[in-house]
Amino acid sequence: GAGVSQTPSNKVTEKGKYVELRCDPISGHTALYWYRQSLGQGPEFLIYFQGTGAADDSGLPNDRFFAVRPEGSVSTLKIQRTERGDSAVYLCASSLTGGSNNEQFFGPGTRLTVL
Amino acid sequence: GNSVTQMEGPVTLSEEAFLTINCTYTATGYPSLFWYVQYPGEGLQLLLKATKADDKGSNKGFEATYRKETTSFHLEKGSVQVSDSAVYFCAVSDRSQGNLIFGKGTKLSVKP
Numbered sequence: 001g002a003g004v005s006q007t008p009s010n011k012v013t014e015k016g017k018y019v020e021l022r023c024d025p026i027s028g029h030t031a032l033y034w035y036r037q038s039l040g041q042g043p044e045f046l047i048y049f050q051g052t053g054a055a056d057d058s059g060l061p062n063d064r065f066f067a068v069r070p071e072g073s074v075s076t077l078k079i080q081r082t083e084r085g086d087s088a089v090y091l092c093a094s095s096l097t098g099g100s101n102n103e104q105f106f107g108p109g110t111r112l113t114v115l
Numbered sequence: 116g117n118s119v120t121q122m123e124g125p126v127t128l129s130e131e132a133f134l135t136i137n138c139t140y141t142a143t144g145y146p147s148l149f150w151y152v153q154y155p156g157e158g159l160q161l162l163l164k165a166t167k168a169d170d171k172g173s174n175k176g177f178e179a180t181y182r183k184e185t186t187s188f189h190l191e192k193g194s195v196q197v198s199d200s201a202v203y204f205c206a207v208s209d210r211s212q213g214n215l216i217f218g219k220g221t222k223l224s225v226k227p
Contacts, residue, residue: 004158033214042119042204042217043159056212091159100147100208101166104215106159 002026004107006092012113013082021077021110025094032075033104034067035091043091049075050098082114117142121205121218128195128225136190136221138179138205148172148181148188149206149215159204162190195225 005024013019025032030051035043045059049069057067064082069075079086089109095102122137140148150162150172163172165181165188172179177192188205205218 031213035215035217040219042206042219043215045214045216048212048214050212056214059214093159095213099211099213102213103161103164104213108158 004092004094004105006090006107006110008110009108010111010113012115014115015082015084017082017114019079019082019112021079021090021112023075023077023092023094023107025073025075025092026105027073029094029096029105030072031095031098031102031104032069033093033095034075034077035093037089037091037109039088046077048098055098079112082112084114087112087114117146117207117209117216119205119207119216119218122221123219124202124221124223126221126223128223130197130225130227131194132225134190134192134195134199134223136203136205136223138188138190138218140186140188140205140207142186142207146207146209148179149208150177150179150188150190151204151206151217152201153204153220154201162203195223197225197227199223200225 032049034046037043048056051072064080067077092107093104147166149164152162163174165172168183170181206215
């Protein structure tokens, strides 16, 4: 079956612009996670959705970052007033019900470059 | 909060050599532990996991044992192949939600 997909695969934007990154999880997975991976680092947790609600957004770095999952499936990560330091690969993962006993399946990521 | 420290790379080995990548963690409670792998040009994928003390996770010839007394989860393989060349990430999870805390990753290159 289809895995986790993310669009776009690459996004180049200018400092100060607004961007949206999309994640399509595996069908039927209620848990969805966003991570950010900077060059040479491991992924860092941003936000966790259980269904439509953000169960934990403690990893969002500041209020320029926001994410939604209105119908409990597709999620969009939104970044306002982008800064050069936001450049990274943004990863999305989904799992069947959340919790540590369910494997997270990762998408290929969106590489964001802020000029 | 939870954190992971893993061996810095890059690691270069000859085919059939023995591999160890060290990983230690700090965590409250009883987290689950994971090794993820990222092959060139591919996304992150789960390699193995262990959910309680003394559990051994294994897959594709790789093994790691959950050692609570030393807070470690070292990755081992007895005989590496060129196809094992990848970046390996150790991770610890929050048990209730499952969000993962990753180490910085260790790049492994295996030469024929």
